[in-house]
Amino acid sequence: MQGTVDGFSHGLVTPVVAYLMACLGGALGLRCTTRSVRHRGAFSPGWLALGATSIGAGIWTMHFIAMTGFSIAEVPVDYDRPTTFASLAVAILMVGIGIFIVGLRGPTRMALVTGGTITGLGIATMHYLGMAGMRLQGRIEYDTPTVALSVVVAVVAATSALWAAVSVHGFLPSLGASLVMGLAVTGMHYTGMAAVSVHLHPDDAVDAVALDTMGTLDAAGAMDAMAAGAPTAVSLLAPMLVGPVVFLLLAAIAVMFDPLLVSGGGHPGAGPGGHDAYRPGIPAQRHRDMQRDAHRATRFRDR
Secondary structure, rough: EEEEEEEEOOOOOHHHHHHHHHHHHHHHHHHOOOOHHHOOOOOHHHHHHHHHHHHHHHHHHHHHHHOHHHOOOOEEEEHHHHHHHHHHHHHHHHHHHHHHHHHHHHOOOHHHHHHHHHHHHHHHHHHHHHHHHHEEEEEEEEEHHHHHHHHHHHHHHHHHHHHHHOOOOOOOHHHHHHHHHHHHHHHHHHHHHHHHEEEEEHHHHHHHHHHHHHOOOOOOHHHHHHHHHHHHHHHHHHHHHHHHHHHHHHHHHHOOOOHHHHHHHOOOOOHHHHOOOOOOOOOOOHHHHHHHHHHHHHHHHHH
16 A cells, blocks of 8 residues: 655744755854865864764754654654664764865875765765654655765765865855755755655554544544644654754854854965965964964064
8 A cells, every 4th residue: 555645744934944945054063164174274174074063963953843744644653762862873974074084184186085975975875864764654765866966965065065165265155155055955855755655564553543542533533543643743843853953052152152163264474365374284373373483573673
């Protein structure tokens, strides 16, 4: 028996909110990656870790906000929490590997391709592992070409996002890149969902209820009664979404209080265009000390 799948049971609300969360995670992650690549220092790995966690949490939150609008008319849907949270860990880990490759190796073509591929595969793995956490009286099936297309979309989106993080200058262009990234990630999600079909096995669940409990009700009525008494996707997923959403909001506050992250500009000792004026291999603080000593020596000669 084929299930009736609805991915937009709340209308446009869930796609729009999911897209905004993907944009938020992408914006934070890209700015943190930019901060680390252009202004290297002792805290560079920390900014990369924050960026990876932000992008991973944003993608995961986007996925499960979108899933609150997913329903199957004939049966209730539940979620296995260990598998669901494992998909969050996979997203953060694989996105982190991709970002660290670009952040530590530099914006070379090989680093962008390798990092983008790993990050994109992480996005796709998170999506399908999250889908594997669904529990229902049936079997989820996928259309292979559409799944392959969703993976390609994820890899292209991730590579483009990493390229934007190291190539796009200024706050507004970076904001535009984040909007494009959010669109690409959300598009990957709904491309993957377009591959989904559900084959139901109602014998164990519906027929037993129809015969033993519902008496004269037919099987369709039994299924409706079961679905009416089942928890909704919102009630199941909302508690799990609280932590990642709070993290993204706190990360946004951290970004707002760092002018280098917001504007992409440099510190007072930076050179033209807001980039650090020190040579690779010389720590920023040491270079600023050298600049200060040179300035003092110049003032002393001028007296």
